[in-house]
Amino acid sequence: MKQKMTRVAIVGGGVSGICAATQLAKEFMEHPTKDHKLEIVIIDPNPKLGGPLYNTESINAFLAQPFNEINLPSVHKKRSLLKNPEQVTYSDYGNYLRKHLEETCEYLEEKNAPVQIHTEKAKGGATIPYLRAEVRDMHIKDGHAELELSTGKTLKADAVVLATGNPLPENLRDSKGTPLTNYSGYYRCYQEGLKPENLNETDSMMLIGMGASAHTFAASAIRNGYKGNIMLASRRGKSPQCEPPPEKRVTRTYTPRYFTVETLKAMKEENGEVTAEQFWSLFIRETHRAAPLGINRREVADSCFDHFNEMNRIMSVEERTNFATKYGADWNFMINRIPEVHRKILGDLCTEGRIDYREKIVSIDRLDDGNFSIVFDDGKKPPAVIVPKIVNCTGPSVRLADMNPLLHKMQEHGLVTQHPLAGINVDETLHVRDYNGASSKILYALGPPTQGEFFESVSVPAIKQCTMTLVESIMRDHSIGIFSGGGMSDGVAGNRGTGRRGDHGKG
Ligand SMILES: Cc1cc2nc3c(=O)[nH]c(=O)nc-3n(C[C@H](O)[C@H](O)[C@H](O)COP(=O)(O)OP(=O)(O)OC[C@H]3O[C@@H](n4cnc5c(N)ncnc54)[C@H](O)[C@@H]3O)c2cc1C
Known part of the structure; x- marks a missing residue:
């Protein structure tokens, strides 16, 4: 009998992409399908996998959860995190993600497994477990997807997982409606404002948001040597609790x-x-x-x-x-959780008068001298605070238009549409819905862009949870494993519990 081959392309090699790949490999190994091979190709243009959060040295903050809540599905059963599993930094986690994927690839190769994760030789000769390229465009032809890559090549795939990650926060506007991106001193995301050359450019700054993004930013700024004062400001003044030690x-x-x-x-x-x-x-x-x-x-x-x-x-x-x-x-x-260690850093600085909190923002305006004036209605004096720098920590935008260029192109082709609530319109089993509302059997999505349908889809435990649903959909649609026609077992069931709660970037 001729062997069937299914290729799953995963666009994005952050937590979502790696989690999808390792879970697919695990399920395929646990439920091998006769005469069927599976090839998983993670595609990402970055020199290192893990996504921007776990790759930016300057964000040397701590994850909110202990390791047992954020370790990914494993076919090889190793636990490759070497540090204290109770306190994991973003860099530790990035290293863990990459090692975990490498070990998965090695294991599959060693076993000559019917599922393989694409590897290739990078410049310099090292083997990398992904296809290093950006997906620039995508079309559906004759029952499969054709991905146009930045390398000039085209990749055909039977299934595509859009795991393109965290959108930037929605842009803030001044009281005349002008986007603040037009002004210097305004940073739309934490990476930009945390660059060493930008960090100490002012002796005070205001973070808009009081959630995990703002606390991560503030703690990282201090740990990176920021010497000035920070004010955390939000509309409602609410803030996540601290993860106990x-x-x-x-x-x-x-x-x-x-x-x-x-x-x-x-x-x-x-x-x-x-x-x-x-x-x-x-x-x-x-x-x-x-x-x-x-x-x-x-x-x-x-x-x-x-x-x-x-x-x-x-x-x-x-x-x-x-x-x-x-x-x-x-x-x-x-x-959500604020790691105890961050709260301690910020608590101590609060006592010193370097950190302050204000709520009920009324307006933000740029003054002629280049500073920003932020007006509050919280009854405190003075109602307006003048700062030279603002960092938007309001959490990922919910608008597809703010997401990434590939999604934009796919929206133009009618392959993806805006969910009425947020992000990509997917159904309850993570199939992408096209402009007619029909669920695709080729396109799937995972992670923060699916927040409209999956309220919990941003934190690592939430991504792990959604990956179960995703993998079940792919296996069902492409007749893999227990869905291959040889009878069903209870091995895969929708919405199986994996993790508990998580902390994420909502401001
Ligand atoms: C400040 C902050 C703090 C957080 N803290 C925690 C925490 O403590 N605990 C927790 O559980 N969660 C936390 N989160 C949430 C969680 O970590 C993220 O939601 C998660 O990392 C998202 O992973 P992802 O793979 O979906 O996206 P990303 O990490 O954004 O990765 C997406 C990848 O897709 C690639 N990509 C995009 N477009 C293309 C394309 N066209 N072609 C090829 N590749 C492409 C990118 O290069 C990138 O590598 C935090 C989030 C933020 C913002």
Whole structure:
């Protein structure tokens, strides 16, 4: 019998791309398919894989979670993180991601496995586990995708995973509507503002946002030798809690009774809709049940993490939008974590008067002398603060237009469309929807650009969770493993729990 070959191209070699590749390899090895070979090709133009966050030396901050929550699927069962698994820096994590992928490739080659991850020789002779190129454009022809690469070559693939990563934050505008990008002293993302040559250019700066991005930026700036003052400012003044140090971490398990998929489905069946208010009330009801058991809100939220996307999707897009607007920040601030070590750095500087917090921003304007004036309605004096530098730490934009040039091109071809809430329009099993709303069997997406359909899709535990759904879809659509026709087992099931909660870049 002729051997069937399926090629899966993964566009982007960050956490999402590497997680998708290693999970696919693992599933294929655990459920080998007779006369079927799988080739996985990760495509990324960067000299190092891992995505920008885990590749930027100057962001030498700590991840919020301990290693056991952020280690990726493994076919070789090794744990290649060498440092203290309780406190992982972004650079440690980048090194881990690359090592993990290399070890996976070596293992598959050693075993002469029917699944291979593409490797090639880089300049200088080293073997790299990816195709180093940018995907510039993409077309669908005769049931497969054709990817146009920056190398001038075209790659054909049976399935393509769009794992193109974190969009920049949405641009901020002044009170006349002019985008602040027009002005010097305004930085739209943490990497730019953290460059060593930019770091000490002013003796004060304002970070717009009080979430994980802002705390990561502030802690990294200080650890990189920033000498000046920092103000963290936001509309609502809310900030994620601190991850307790390992010795104080309590890992109690709680089984929700009210805030569950079943209850929400029953509500929808009875009333035709679950409103954002009803959704939130159900969560609050759960917290009231949990409180006498000594379980706090955050622990209740953690216990719902694995099913949150499924529960959230029971609401209509309109109600999900309402939820995101009214309660999204509250949910994020419960689920997200600020690493204890960052809080300590910032807490000490707060006492010294170098870090300050303000809320209720009314306007941001550029003055003739080149400074920015930020006006607050928080009752504090003076209402306006003048700073020479602003860093936008409001978290990834939700607009497809702010995402990357490839997605733009694909949008023009009608291959991807804007989700009504945020990012790429995917269905509940991560198939990309085209301009007719039809789910593709060739294009899939993973990670932050899928935030519209998958509220939790940004943090590493959330990406791990979504990868389960993605891999099941690819295997089902392309008749791989337990979906190859030889009968089904219960090996792959949608929305299986993997991680708990995570911390991500929402400001
Ligand atoms: C400041 C900040 C702090 C965070 N802290 C935490 C934390 O403590 N814990 C946690 O769990 N999560 C955290 N997160 C979230 C999480 O780490 C990110 O969401 C995650 O890294 C995203 O991974 P990704 O692979 O989807 O995207 P990215 O890491 O952005 O990678 C995308 C890759 O796609 C490539 N690419 C893009 N376009 C193309 C193209 N056309 N062709 C080829 N390649 C392309 C890029 O080169 C890049 O390498 C944080 C996020 C931010 C912003």
